[in-house]
Amino acid sequence: MIEIDNVHKSFGNLDVVKGVSLTVNKGEVVSIIGGSGSGKSTLLMCINGLEPIQKGSIRVDGVEVHHHATDLNRLRQKIGIVFQQWNAFPHLTVLENVMLAPRKVLGKSTAEAEELAVQQLTHVGLGDKLKVFPGKLSGGQQQRMAIARALAMSPDYMLFDEATSALDPQLVGEVLDTMRMLAEDGMTMVLVTHEIRFARDVSDRVAFFRNGLVHEIGSPDQVIGSPVHAETADFLKSVR
Ligand SMILES: Nc1ncnc2c1ncn2[C@@H]1O[C@H](COP(=O)(O)OP(=O)(O)OP(=O)(O)O)[C@@H](O)[C@H]1O
Ligand SMILES: [Mg+2]
Structure with missing residues (x-):
């Protein structure tokens, strides 16, 4: 479980996150929507x-992420992350790319890493691209490779930041x-996305961010279907 409690984050004197609290339970899919810069x-x-954060706390499975004694490398092994690109x-071939982290970070043998990588690449539909070089993949295939790479670390959580926007x-x-x-496999996921229809479909909850705060949160049908706040409605109108 991810517990975000009153988190404040600034860059210099620019306050970017201004007191966000959000809990993501095991098996839950939470989407974060909101305007650029929120x-x-x-x-x-x-x-x-x-x-680093300036105030508040974030705990993952009870472990304080920003505590000085926390082993961040170990923590990150259970959190897969997929960015725009x-x-x-x-x-290195697609297979070799996906094998890298299990070998280097988890200390898996080549055979074990290969087994993991083949399994995850097959899972994302790239079983026939193992020996291909990444430059030969389409953008969508490259993103699926990025997902397989994260999954090969057997994470408990997956974070996606606009994985489809490029x-x-x-x-x-x-x-x-x-x-x-x-999501259907039961992975705990936090998705930043502007694919509103997708967010409505797959999420257990949707959080609308505005100005560094969770402005509105609730079920997808509530937040996307009948938002309480005018700002949420305006945002949804602007992205449709
Ligand atoms: N490393 C950084 N140094 C300084 N300012 C930063 C840094 N990263 C982000 N910011 C600023 O923090 C604010 C929030 O940025 P952030 O990337 O979190 O927004 P976002 O909601 O993800 O926007 P988008 O939808 O455009 O991706 C922006 O004003 C941005 O310029
Ligand atoms: Mg962003």
Whole structure:
């Protein structure tokens, strides 16, 4: 479980996250929507300790992310993260790219890492691309490779930050389908997305971010279907 409690985050004197509280339960899918600059990506970075916070706390399975004694490398092993784009190593095959972290970080043998990588690449529909170089993949295939790479670490949580926003429209669907499959498998997920219809479909809860705060949160049908706040409605109108 991820427990975010009154988190404040600033860059210099720019306050970006201004007191966010949010709990993500095991098996839950929570989508974060909101305008540009509202602090969505920053919050994800704080969840896996890529950015320090100024106030509040974030606990993952009870472990304080920003405590000085916390082993961040260990913590990050259970949190997979997929960004807009992931730059794979161009001189390594798809399979080798996905094998890398299990070998280097988890200390798996080559055979074990290969088994894990093949399994996850097959799971995301890239079983026939193992020996291909990343440059030969479509954008959608590259994003699915990024998902397989994260999954090969056997994470308990997956964070997605606009995983489809750099893709041509016709490639978005295949990546969303992969994310939907993960959600259906019971993965605990936090998704920053502007695919509103998808968020409504797969999420247990949707949080609308505004100005560094959770402005509105609730079931997808409530937040997206009948928002309480005018700002939420305005945002939804602007992205439709
Ligand atoms: N490393 C950084 N240094 C300084 N300012 C930053 C840094 N990262 C983000 N910011 C600022 O923090 C604010 C929030 O950024 P963030 O990336 O979290 O927004 P976002 O909600 O993800 O927006 P978008 O929808 O455009 O991705 C922005 O004003 C941004 O310029
Ligand atoms: Mg962002």
